[in-house]
Amino acid sequence: MMTFFNTRAAADRPEPVRLAIRAAGLCCVVGYHLRAASCALRAHMDHFQESEFRSSNFDPIIVARLPDDIYGHERLQRWVSHAVRDCAHGMREPLSLLDAARTAVVVLAPDPTRTHTGDGFYAALVANALHQLRAAEDAGAAPSPDVDARIVTVIASGRAGLGNGLQQSMRLLGDQAVEQVLLIGVDSYLNAADMNAMLRAERLLVKGNSNGFLPGEAAAAVLLTLATPDARGIFIEGIGHADEAGRPDGSVPSRAVGLTEAIRAACGQARVTPADLDFRLSDQNGEQFFARESANAVTRIMFGAQQLVHLTLADKIGEVGAATGVAMLAWLSHEMPHIDHSPGNLGVLHLANDGGDRCAVVIRHTGEN
Incomplete structure (x- = not known):
C-alpha cells in the first residue's frame, strides 16, 4: 500500500522533536556506500563527466552520474537497494527493516512538476529494494508478507520535503505505531524529460550559462528512533518550515524571509540560538538565486555573531533533488562523531524548493568525539 502525506499540514504542528539516527x-556518484562516499567527500572529490545529453549548441552536458548503463525504474531501484543495504549493515537487527510491525517506511520523492512522481513509482522502488534485502539475507526465501503488506508513505515535495518526512516519522514513533522509521530519499535528473525541462529553463551549468547546476542522482537512507533523555549519538532536535515568495526564474525577487523564518523556527524548537551553531549544511547547487538567499538569511539570523562554517554536497555529488536532505543526514551521522573531521557538535541543515517551500533542521552530536 502507499499513502501520500500532506506536506503543508506538518508545518502547523509545533511538536517537540528529538529523533535519533541509528544507522545510515x-x-x-562518489561512493556506493556511506564510508566510501564520506572519504571522497572529505577529499573534495567528484565524479563529474561528459554525458550523452546535449545542450542546445550540441555540447555534451556535464553530469554527476553513477557508472551504470541501465536507465529508468531499474536504475533508481538499484541506488535505493544500495542505500538500504548500506543502512542495514550498520544495524544490530537488519532484518527488522522487513518487519512492518516494527519499521515504517517514509520516502522522499521529487515534487509533482518532475517526472516519475505518480502511480506508486517510488513506493514500488522501495518495496523491491526490501525484497532484495530479504533475498540477500535468506537466499531462496519467498517474498515476505510483511513486506508486501507494509504501508509506504511517499512525500513528493523535493528537497524541502526533508522536514515533512522527519515530522511524519516523529508522528509514527510518537504514536508508538512502530519502533523505528526508515527514511529514504531518492532522485535522478538523468532522464530526457528532466534534462530538457532544465535546459529550456536555463537551469543547467552548460557553456554560455554559469548560473546553473550539475544534474546528478543519489539514494540515501537513515534509520530513526525516538531518543531517550540520556542517549548519546546523533540527534535531530528542531525542524522549521516557511514559505518564500521569491522564485528562481526572477518573476518575484527573494528577500530570504522564508528561509530566515525556517532557520529561526528550527533553532527555537531545538532551544538553541543561531550563535550556538557551529556549522550549516546547505543545498546550494551553484544557482545564484539560492546562494544569495541563503547568504542573506544566515547574515540576518547571525546578527553579528561568528561566521558559520558552510558545508555543501552538490559541488561533489551534483544536484540530487529529493535525495539531498537524507544524504545530508547520512553524511553528518558519519562525520560528526569523529574528532579529526567533525564540522562541530551542533549545526543546521537548510533546504529550498523552486516552489517556495523552505526547511531547516537542527542536528546535534552528544557524547565523546
Whole structure:
C-alpha cells in the first residue's frame, strides 16, 4: 500500500522533536556506500563527466552520474537497494527493516512538476529494494508478507520535503505505531524529460550559462528512533518550515524571509540560538538565486555573531533533488562523531524548493568525539 502525506499540514504542528539516527546508508556518484562516499567527500572529490545529453549548441552536458548503463525504474531501484543495504549493515537487527510491525517506511520523492512522481513509482522502488534485502539475507526465501503488506508513505515535495518526512516519522514513533522509521530519499535528473525541462529553463551549468547546476542522482537512507533523555549519538532536535515568495526564474525577487523564518523556527524548537551553531549544511547547487538567499538569511539570523562554517554536497555529488536532505543526514551521522573531521557538535541543515517551500533542521552530536 502507499499513502501520500500532506506536506503543508506538518508545518502547523509545533511538536517537540528529538529523533535519533541509528544507522545510515548513501549511494551517490562518489561512493556506493556511506564510508566510501564520506572519504571522497572529505577529499573534495567528484565524479563529474561528459554525458550523452546535449545542450542546445550540441555540447555534451556535464553530469554527476553513477557508472551504470541501465536507465529508468531499474536504475533508481538499484541506488535505493544500495542505500538500504548500506543502512542495514550498520544495524544490530537488519532484518527488522522487513518487519512492518516494527519499521515504517517514509520516502522522499521529487515534487509533482518532475517526472516519475505518480502511480506508486517510488513506493514500488522501495518495496523491491526490501525484497532484495530479504533475498540477500535468506537466499531462496519467498517474498515476505510483511513486506508486501507494509504501508509506504511517499512525500513528493523535493528537497524541502526533508522536514515533512522527519515530522511524519516523529508522528509514527510518537504514536508508538512502530519502533523505528526508515527514511529514504531518492532522485535522478538523468532522464530526457528532466534534462530538457532544465535546459529550456536555463537551469543547467552548460557553456554560455554559469548560473546553473550539475544534474546528478543519489539514494540515501537513515534509520530513526525516538531518543531517550540520556542517549548519546546523533540527534535531530528542531525542524522549521516557511514559505518564500521569491522564485528562481526572477518573476518575484527573494528577500530570504522564508528561509530566515525556517532557520529561526528550527533553532527555537531545538532551544538553541543561531550563535550556538557551529556549522550549516546547505543545498546550494551553484544557482545564484539560492546562494544569495541563503547568504542573506544566515547574515540576518547571525546578527553579528561568528561566521558559520558552510558545508555543501552538490559541488561533489551534483544536484540530487529529493535525495539531498537524507544524504545530508547520512553524511553528518558519519562525520560528526569523529574528532579529526567533525564540522562541530551542533549545526543546521537548510533546504529550498523552486516552489517556495523552505526547511531547516537542527542536528546535534552528544557524547565523546
